[in-house]
Amino acid sequence: MTAAGLSRALDTLFAVPPQHRVGDTDRATARQVLGCDDDTLSTLLDRGLQASGPAGAERFDSRDLFNLALHSGTGTTVPEQAFAYSLRWMRSSTEQLLAPRASRFALRVACAADGCGPQPTSTLALPRPERLGGALHDLSVEPAAPGDVGGDTVVRTASELAVTATVHTRGEQAELRCPELRAIVAEFAAMRLRWVKLPAALRNDVDLVTTHGVASCDSASRYLARRCVAAGLPAVTRIGWVVGMLDLVHAWVEVEDADGTTKVIDPVFALFAAAVRGANPLLRDPAVALRTNRLVPTGLPTGQAVAEHRCAGEPTAARIATTILPAPTRPEES
Incomplete structure (x- = not known):
């Protein structure tokens, strides 16, 4: 069943174009993502699954593997199960989807290099729940600086930057x-x-x-x-x-x-x-x-980033961590 589903999904897979492809996944990891045995993986390669490297030691683009598994229809692959778990809230009643919600929000960006380069700059988007009828409380930025948290982003001359807040959201039909x-x-x-x-x-x-x-x-x-x-x-x-x-x-x-x-x-x-x-x-x-x-x-459109880091004036790889956990609702904040 898994092999048949993967084969059908391969027929309609939008493969990552060669100029953007990254061989970041080995065969063993590919089998884990796809939930298949080595013979099935070889069959997928014969049928056109893109890979680089010699036979038996191929390297795959993790995005191709994720998309192939997600749309295989087997229900057993890692991406399918992860999505099923993370989207289970879609079964909620309308009342549950609209009710006021309080969350503790934390966003952090840091330079991913072992040693941050000269003139580091870190940028984070701020949550703006008030745009959708919510509210923001207890906003904190580290490193702290006065008077610069009224916009859509915060910027620091630092190798890392963190934002925390209590975010109140509500739905609307x-x-x-x-x-x-x-x-x-x-x-x-x-x-x-x-x-x-x-x-x-x-x-x-x-x-x-x-x-x-x-x-x-x-x-x-x-x-x-x-x-x-x-x-x-x-x-x-x-x-x-x-x-x-x-x-x-x-x-x-x-x-x-x-x-x-x-x-x-x-x-x-x-x-x-x-x-x-x-x-x-x-x-x-x-x-x-x-x-x-x-x-x-946020206050940002598509095409912009919620977190960025630059060294020596150039964009660099960054470690980004996001945490949004339930928080108690105080009556004066609801």
């Missing part, structure tokens, strides 16, 4: 009033796109949506925002975090509806919900904007 907007959302749903892990250079590539039927959070949001703007509907993309999915910097669309209010359209969550048995149907309803209480927005 709103009908989409504009017929054109409803048609755009329904059209997107009918495209039956597949979410995939992509190289950083391709995450904003809207052309992949229309030519290959695959999307990242960023490219799906850009596609929808462009369609809205072309229809005369003011729209912007937004990035942020999702409570319970710490390794995923999420993206969505904020669009002004015919009633003058801004609605959140979350195109990729609609794709995810289609794969979650028992998911709340409102997550996929093209007539409804369901903003869940799990969104923690």
Whole structure:
């Protein structure tokens, strides 16, 4: 069953293009990710799974392996099980998805080099839950500096930087009033796109949506925002975090509806919900904007980063850690 599912998924796999491919995974790890034996892995190689290196010692791109496993339909691979676990909240009732939520938020960036280079600069995005009807309390930045936490980011001349806060979020269910907007959302749903892990250079590539039927959070949001703007509907993309999915910097669309209010359209969550048995149907309803209480927005659009580090004026590899844990709600903060 696993072998058949992987073979079917390979037929529709969007392989990482050669110029972006990284051979970061050996055969043993590939078998673990795919949940298959060595003979099945060899069969996949014979059928076109991309790899580098000599036979028996091939190196694979981890993103190809992840995407292949995720869309295999076996239900037994590591990526499938990880997604099933992290998206189990999609089965929640509407009341649970809308209820006020308090979380303790921590974001840290540090230079990944053994020795940080000269003139280091670290940048972090700030959580801005007030953009979506929430609130921010107990904001702290380390290293501390006065008067610079009112914007969308904080910057320090330091090898590492940390932000902590208590974040209050709440959901909202709103009908989409504009017929054109409803048609755009329904059209997107009918495209039956597949979410995939992509190289950083391709995450904003809207052309992949229309030519290959695959999307990242960023490219799906850009596609929808462009369609809205072309229809005369003011729209912007937004990035942020999702409570319970710490390794995923999420993206969505904020669009002004015919009633003058801004609605959140979350195109990729609609794709995810289609794969979650028992998911709340409102997550996929093209007539409804369901903003869940799990969104923690920044003030940044797609194409920008929530964490960056530079040495000697050049972008460098960084270690990024995100923690969002439940926090008690004080009555005066709800």
